[in-house]
Amino acid sequence: MLEARHLRIVRAISDTGSLTKAAIELGLTQPALTHQLHRMERLFGGALFVRDRRGARPTPLGLHVIERARFVLPSMDALVREARILAGGQDANAPQIRVATHPSPLPVAVVAALREVMPLSQISMRTEPSGQRQIELLAAGALEVALVAEHPALPQSRPAEVVAHEVATEPLFVALAADHHLADRDEICLSELAGESWTLPEDADVRCAEYLRQICDQVGVLPKIAYRVTSQVARDLISRGLAIGLWQPTSPPSEGLVFRPLKGSPAELRHVIALRAGSPVARYGAELAEAARTSYWSHAARSPVYLDWLTRHRPEWNLAAAH
Structure with missing residues (x-):
């Protein structure tokens, strides 16, 4: 069963x-x-x-x-939680902390930090691909915490009901098949990718298509967006040479797939912790952001390609990682 x-x-x-x-x-x-x-x-x-x-x-x-x-699972957890409250098994007055996240290396560290600063709280978490939807849910009082991703050139809204703490801004690398003719480059010019089929993530919506067209337009390229699929399907497509994609540099490696920096770093992603103003967790925003930041740099240190890029372009990165 x-x-x-x-x-x-x-x-x-x-x-x-x-x-x-x-x-x-x-x-x-x-x-x-x-x-x-x-x-x-x-x-x-x-x-x-x-x-x-x-x-x-x-x-x-x-x-x-x-x-x-x-x-x-979130529905089952909510059912059990509500049933226990009705049965008197939990304190109905215990703070409810509802967390939404996009795919990133940060949510586990944030939940652990929440357990430290609010040990009596009842924490639930779910994936919400749309950053704009996360902000709307925070503003409406349907969430307390959101781990949001945004492109600095296309920032999410910041309503008065939402308090945001920046965690890190990272370059986006291009993911290619290991046998792609550009895979042996240290850096790749975005213009060299004209004619390639792009895949965009279905499980992380940060205005991806608009952003890709925006950065490609700067080099006179019209991107061919062929696939809107989950990250795992995208990895398989890319490893077989059927597509390329923008990728977070902290992502774990996959067989047959490589990550390469784009020359001039035209593509960036910013990680933000957003909290509902006035909620019990809002006062701990700085602590949660620091926990997320520590987790981010821990993941960054595991990526040789990203470490090489940081050493060449952001030599101060190890100071950020230490703090």
């Missing part, structure tokens, strides 16, 4: 890309998690992940299960 814990295991493996990391996150031993995964695969009738020395990647069946899990 399928249980919520099974879906949490699938989601954790997908989020971490590793059975070992997922086991640590869930407080399980790796053999126990592997046993549960095998049970789920028998239940669903096929493999959910392809596992090799590089980690765990979802199969098409796995992607279907993961997408459903991301929809179902």
